[in-house]
Amino acid sequence: MKKFGFKLITIDKKCKARVGKVTTPHGTFETPVFMPVGTQGTVKALMPRDLKDAGTEILLSNAYHLYIRPGTEIIRKLKGLHKFMAWDGPILTDSGGYQVFSLSKLRSISEEGVKFNSHFDGREIFLTPEKVIEIQEALGSDIAMIFDECPAATKDKAVIEKAVHITLRWARRAKKHHKLSSQALFGIVQGGTFRDLRRESLERTLEIGFDGYALGGLSVGEPKPEMLSVLDEILPMMPTDRPRYLMGVGTPLDFFEAVERGADMFDCVNPTRYGRNGTAFTSDGLVVVRNGKYQKDAAPIQKDCACYTCRNFSRAYLRHLVNSHEILGAELITLHNVHFFVNLVKNMRAKIRQGRFLQFKKAFFNRFDPETR
Ligand SMILES: [Zn+2]
CATH class of the missing domain: 3.20.20.105 (Queuine tRNA-ribosyltransferase-like)
Incomplete structure (x- = not known):
């Protein structure tokens, strides 16, 4: 061992x-x-x-x-x-x-x-x-x-x-x-x-x-x-x-x-707690999935996310699940959030290896909407 x-x-x-x-x-x-x-x-x-x-x-x-x-x-x-x-x-x-x-x-x-x-x-x-x-x-x-x-x-x-x-x-x-x-x-x-x-x-x-x-x-x-x-x-x-x-x-x-x-x-606990409450973390900021503006939104939570949720489900469907209190809604949004947190920190490793961590940080801060923090 x-x-x-x-x-x-x-x-x-x-x-x-x-x-x-x-x-x-x-x-x-x-x-x-x-x-x-x-x-x-x-x-x-x-x-x-x-x-x-x-x-x-x-x-x-x-x-x-x-x-x-x-x-x-x-x-x-x-x-x-x-x-x-x-x-x-x-x-x-x-x-x-x-x-x-x-x-x-x-x-x-x-x-x-x-x-x-x-x-x-x-x-x-x-x-x-x-x-x-x-x-x-x-x-x-x-x-x-x-x-x-x-x-x-x-x-x-x-x-x-x-x-x-x-x-x-x-x-x-x-x-x-x-x-x-x-x-x-x-x-x-x-x-x-x-x-x-x-x-x-x-x-x-x-x-x-x-x-x-x-x-x-x-x-x-x-x-x-x-x-x-x-x-x-x-x-x-x-x-x-x-x-x-x-x-x-x-x-x-x-x-x-x-x-x-x-x-x-x-x-x-943020990715799981927010996920259960129907809120997703993305590179653009927080997405409150139940918001009315996503009612007909065919896009995934985050377009460039490779997680199972974003590969398969629209914001409109996730919003429907959350509003119907369907357990799958909490599961799928939690899965996206955990994927987001784990991979964000994993991506930092690649940037540190390239000596480009500070550029990565600056780009992330510029993209992440401060209003949703
Ligand atoms: Zn995702």
């Missing part, structure tokens, strides 16, 4: 955008890469063969959600998450730190761990950094994330500082407890928009040593320029020989900004 590895292939001559190659027990993929989100062990509305057809190379799932339901033991008995969901490519599992702090009824945070009530059935649960490692080892994901304290966006520095420090102590315990050698373990850098806390969090996470490093707690409501200035400050300090994962970001325009600054991996 192949072990996890990362190799830097090239850096664009005119900016910090880079192409890398990640090896996992379930196959290799290049970065920058977009990971569709399959929180419950399914990317909503898409079958694994649709995901492959859309060009998906790695999926994201969530340890917290799968632990709550159906339970880790069931998935372990059914030979792990890959078999359970019939996806044979790489999977990254998020630890669920973000979900514990945003979804559940939090009871208490102690040095030992977090006590909370399940958002699903209300039962009391106690999660520790070690337990979260055990859950992800049982799921058998290719990349596991440490359990971090993820406070809501705040200007209160003391709150963020406390979260940075407890996350560092939990990171040390997670690293010590992690035994599954075929599974990579990523550290998470916190610190909100406070540069000194971000630097401290990064330096001390690097001292512990992980297979890759994630930036958490961004795109949680802070103004866009603040997020970009954190990326400007922190990405150049991150090691060049490890993947850099920007968690939960974001929009096509965000990907360009982050890739230009040297980020490698992305996940976001």
Whole structure:
């Protein structure tokens, strides 16, 4: 079984955008890469063969959600998450730190761990950094994330500082407890928009040593320029020989900004969430399929898109499906959106190799209608 590895292939001559190659027990993929989100062990509305057809190379799932339901033991008995969901490519599992702090009824945070009530059935649960490692080892994901304290966006520095420090102590315990050698373990850098806390969090996470490093707690409501200035400050300090994962970001325009600054991996629920609501992402901007102006429109969502939806269906038909609340409408638009996100980031790799990333970014920004952002 192949072990996890990362190799830097090239850096664009005119900016910090880079192409890398990640090896996992379930196959290799290049970065920058977009990971569709399959929180419950399914990317909503898409079958694994649709995901492959859309060009998906790695999926994201969530340890917290799968632990709550159906339970880790069931998935372990059914030979792990890959078999359970019939996806044979790489999977990254998020630890669920973000979900514990945003979804559940939090009871208490102690040095030992977090006590909370399940958002699903209300039962009391106690999660520790070690337990979260055990859950992800049982799921058998290719990349596991440490359990971090993820406070809501705040200007209160003391709150963020406390979260940075407890996350560092939990990171040390997670690293010590992690035994599954075929599974990579990523550290998470916190610190909100406070540069000194971000630097401290990064330096001390690097001292512990992980297979890759994630930036958490961004795109949680802070103004866009603040997020970009954190990326400007922190990405150049991150090691060049490890993947850099920007968690939960974001929009096509965000990907360009982050890739230009040297980020490698992305996940976001936007393509699936918007798809279910009948909104498509295109190079021209967002297309709200239910709009009356598409009633007789024979064109596909995007003329130069190669996805199954655009090869076969008109805007008029998709609008009819959405308006009739037909499940196929959500499926077809989600498929287009995932194809769009995955292939946009894939195309960035080709442009970085040619040293033309910045031209590609400029052309994309010029074409994408800002009114629809
Ligand atoms: Zn399409």
